[in-house]
Amino acid sequence: MKFLFSDYTLGAGVATGLINTSARVRRSTGETLTEPAVLGRFLSEHHVPMDATPSGEHPTQRDLEEVLALRHELRTLLESDSEDRVAEGANAMVATAGAGPLLERDADGHWQWYVATKPQASLAEGLAALIGTGLLGVLRTLSHHRIRHCASPVCDGMFVDTSKAGRRRYCMPDLCGNRLNVAKHRARRQAGTGQNSE
Numbered sequence: 001m002k003f004l005f006s007d008y009t010l011g012a013g014v015a016t017g018l019i020n021t022s023a024r025v026r027r028s029t030g031e032t033l034t035e036p037a038v039l040g041r042f043l044s045e046h047h048v049p050m051d052a053t054p055s056g057e058h059p060t061q062r063d064l065e066e067v068l069a070l071r072h073e074l075r076t077l078l079e080s081d082s083e084d085r086v087a088e089g090a091n092a093m094v095a096t097a098g099a100g101p102l103l104e105r106d107a108d109g110h111w112q113w114y115v116a117t118k119p120q121a122s123l124a125e126g127l128a129a130l131i132g133t134g135l136l137g138v139l140r141t142l143s144h145h146r147i148r149h150c151a152s153p154v155c156d157g158m159f160v161d162t163s164k165a166g167r168r169r170y171c172m173p174d175l176c177g178n179r180l181n182v183a184k185h186r187a188r189r190q191a192g193t194g195q196n197s198e
Contacts, residue, residue: 001048001049001116001117001121001126001130002115002116002117003112003114003115003130003133004112004113004114004115005101005112005113005115005133005137006112006113006137007050007137008133008134008135008136008137008138008141009134009137009161009162010046010047010130010132010134011130011131011132011133011134011135011137012134012135012137012138012160012162013132013134013160013162014048014130014136014146015078015131015134015135016047016055016075016136016159016160016171017042017045017046017053018042018067018070018071018074019071019074019075019078019132019157019158019159019171020157020158020159020172021033021042021071022071023074024075024156025149025155025156025157025171027156033064033067033068033071035061035064036058036059036060036061036063036064036190037058039059039063039064039067040058041061042144043059043149047101048127049187053185055061055116059123061192062122062144063122063123063124066122066123066124066125067123067124067127069077069124070124070127070128070131071189073089074131077089077090077135077160078147078158079154079158080159083139083143083144084122086135086139086144086147087116087139089132090133090135090136090139091132091136092131092133093129093131093135094115094128094129094132094136094137095129095131095132095164096121096125096129096130096132097117097118097120097121097122097126097128097129097135098115098116098117098132099117099118100114101113101114102114102116115129115130117129134160135147135160142159142161142162142166145166146160146161146162147159147160147161148160148161148168149171150169150172150176151169151170151176152169152170153169154178155170155172155176157170157171157172157176158171159171170195172183
């Protein structure tokens with residue numbers, strides 16, 4: 001796998017997506033990554049190239065188990081209040097499989113810094129390098145404060161906010177933000193109904 005060193009949003013997005021696949025976050029539906037094929041869809045949805053897998057094809061059961069272990073390690077790291085601890089952990093993730101940085105020309109002939117993974121790296125090691133690079137970019141460019149817990153009181157998700165304004169509040173805005181808005185709407189309607197019946 002090879003990815004742009006300067007594109008921290010890809011790794012940060014994969015980190016956010018991976019954290020929020022767990023049963024801890026998805027209480028009503030449970031574990032999302034239940035089989036290798038689902039992991040393959042996750043990789044596709046997050047634009048992780050399939051050459052990230054050692055076989056260059058579909059993830060295996062072993063890949064899935066290693067990615068779930070990575071997710072646990074990542075959750076522990078993101079929950080750290082120490083910016084230095086996050087940097088150390090992200091550096092360790094990159095070192096697991098990283099073989100860069102490399103200076104190469106992109107498709108337009110411009111020089112770009114890339115991080116590449118070692119040819120024998122597992123899928124989980126490649127994802128660790130991608131995520132670690134993303135976290136380092138966020139720490140350097142945006143700050144540790146961009147790693148947050150979801151603002152929804154009924155969600156245990158986390159996210160890495162790479163938005164320009166830095167005002168993201170929910171791990172899954174379409175889901176958590178909507179749930180909270182619906183709950184507030186129902187509460188207002190309920191309060192209005194209670195006042196009208198008096």
